[in-house]
Amino acid sequence: MIANSRMTMGLHRRPINLFFLAVLVAGCSGLSALWAADPPVAGGKPAGAPAPAPSTNAVSSPSTKKDSKPKKASDRYSVIRYHLETTDDGNGPKAEVLRSRPQLIPIEKMPFFDERDVAAADLIETPDGGFILQVEGTTHGRNAMEMATVSANGRRVAIYAQWMTDTDTPEIRWIAAPMVRGTVRNGTLRFSVDCDRSEAQMLVDGLNNVAVKLKNRPKIKSDPDSTVKGASKKSPVNSKSGAADLINQNTRP
Secondary structure, three states, X not given: OHHHHHHHOOOOOOOOOHHHHHHHHHHOOOHHHHHHOOOOOEOOOOOOOOOOOOOOOOOOOOOOOOOOOOOOHHXXXXXXXXXXXXXXXXXXXXXXXXXXXXXXXXXXXXXOEEHHHEEEEEEEEOOOOOEEEEEEEOHHHHHHHHHHHOOOOOOEEEEEXXXXXXXXXXXXXXXXXXXXXXXXXXXXXXXXXXXXHHHHHHHHHXXXXXXXXXXXXXXXXXXXXXXXXXXXOOOOOOOOOOHHHHOOOOOOO
């Protein structure tokens, strides 16, 4: 299994960064709700969950709404987890992706990449007027990505995310399942996401804020309420590029 090979080759996950947790808890009033939810899965128990997974296959969402002032981009924090698709043995967890045409994907319980591995996140404009998400990994993230994908050609990566909305309410969702088309050596994934542009921007803002807090990237000195401004300067995605092959375009049956 991929997980075993990672341990054998000496790539170990770091302990949880206590400074990171302390800063986030102090800096975001809704973060306790954001971190409280494990990835919603069907048919199994997510890693670290204190209780069995719900019997329903539907993705759970917080039921309590909070009335508060709209959050600035600089106040948001996000969570992201990459779970590799695995063989379905009937007992393991499954991620439900694509709300318009739901699919259940059997996944490894432990993510091989998470928000601590993020160096930068951006929205990338596509030639058809749409957008995709780009997430760049740190050195540790690049190593984890390469090791997880070296023998995973043809498998999908179920991507789970949590982010704070403008009303300080956490949004919790499996957002994508890009197909692995070869070993990813640069630690960067580009993929289409199951969310609208404003939701994607809130997720990106939060990931970049986490990266700044963990010193994975320098503080953004441009307009603090818009990371899409910088992203819009990037060239459109070349549909024939190697990175574009990882965009989720063929996951629907």
